[in-house]
Amino acid sequence: MRLTKRLMTIAKFISTGSVVADIGTDHAMLPVYLIKNGISEKVIAGDLNKGPLEMAKKNVIEAGFLDRIFLRQGNGLEIISSGEVDTAVISGMGGSTIREIIQNAGSAANSLKKMVLQPMNDSRRLRKWLVENGWAIDDEEIVEEDSRLYEIVCVVRGVEKTMDIDIVSVGPRLFEKKHPLLLKLIRNELENFNRIVSDMEKSALSKTILKRSEVQREIDVLERIEKCLLLNARQ
Ligand SMILES: C[S@@+](CC[C@H](N)C(=O)[O-])C[C@H]1O[C@@H](n2cnc3c(N)ncnc32)[C@H](O)[C@@H]1O
The missing domain is CATH 1.10.287 (Helix Hairpins)
Structure with missing residues (x-):
């Protein structure tokens, strides 16, 4: 099972040794990759819908990781209890859905040190909201796949150092590194x-x-x- 360029770039943002929640895991491609490559020892793979979670289960069983990838059905980060994970990945959803998931995270959000987000749209509004709510943009990427551009935003707890809100909205780390895309x-x-x-x-x-x-x-x-x-x- 090969990861797409987009998912591979998301995986690069996960620090080795992290305990990860992959929210909206769909086929559980990312969790399987993280375990297989020794990046994570434990991943919680959640999805709102039964269909994707069944596919996820099939792939996790095939990979032999049912003891390290824990599948849960539910809305966003509500499936995580406080202190259970340090990193959340929320990818392949609209920017406003991602924002709602973080907003509704409850006590699970307290233990999160890092989030890797890949909004399908509305990324500028999402970045502004994140920096106004205690997150700093740590690093960012743009990936081109099948003629489409995908933004990946990695945030950590803290205060964003860029003051210009317009630059924050388009991606302060992308702007600094003069990202070619x-x-x-x-x-x-x-x-x-x-x-x-x-x-x-x-x-x-x-x-x-x-x-x-x-x-x-x-x-x-x-x-x-x-x-x-x-x-x-x-x-
Ligand atoms: C397009 S797929 C993205 C899959 C994978 N994360 C990726 O980036 O390739 C979106 C997945 O998110 C799930 N989803 C949508 N809203 C959700 C929510 N509020 N909580 C959990 N999962 C959600 C959908 O069921 C679907 O499986």
Whole structure:
């Protein structure tokens, strides 16, 4: 069972010796990899739905790791008790779902030292929320797979050192390391927002006016970061 480039990059963010909760594990590909490669001794693999968890169980049995990968059905981090894990992986879900899972984590959140997050969308809002809620961005990556860009954000407890909230939103560690795919990611987002504006212009409804200004604000932020990146690239 080979991991995709995206899951492999997520695995690289897990420190050796960590006790991990993989939330929304689906086929339990990541837990099996972490155990097989000696990165973790114990992984709790959770999923909201029965179907994915059955597939996960099949793969865990096949790999012979039923004594080290513990399968649990339930919502987000609610399946974890306090002190049980130090690292959580929440990947392949929307940014707002990831935020809700962390918000509703209850006492399980207290023992978490690190989270590796891979939002499928809304990553900028998620980063802002994380830094406003006691998490600092430790490292980040962008992975290109099947013509799609995936952001992976690794956060630890602490205070984010970057003060510029726009840079925080696009990824402060991506910005610092002049990540080669950041400009492409920003231009993709700009394209989406410009498409939304053009659709809104076709609609004469007054209720779109407020939303239009919100979208325009997003475009302004992204254009500002785009300019900074182009300037940085020349230096
Ligand atoms: C697209 S899959 C991602 C699988 C894997 N994490 C990955 O990154 O490849 C999303 C999985 O999350 C599960 N899921 C969605 N919402 C969830 C929640 N609130 N708590 C736990 N699992 C959830 C779904 O059932 C599904 O199996």
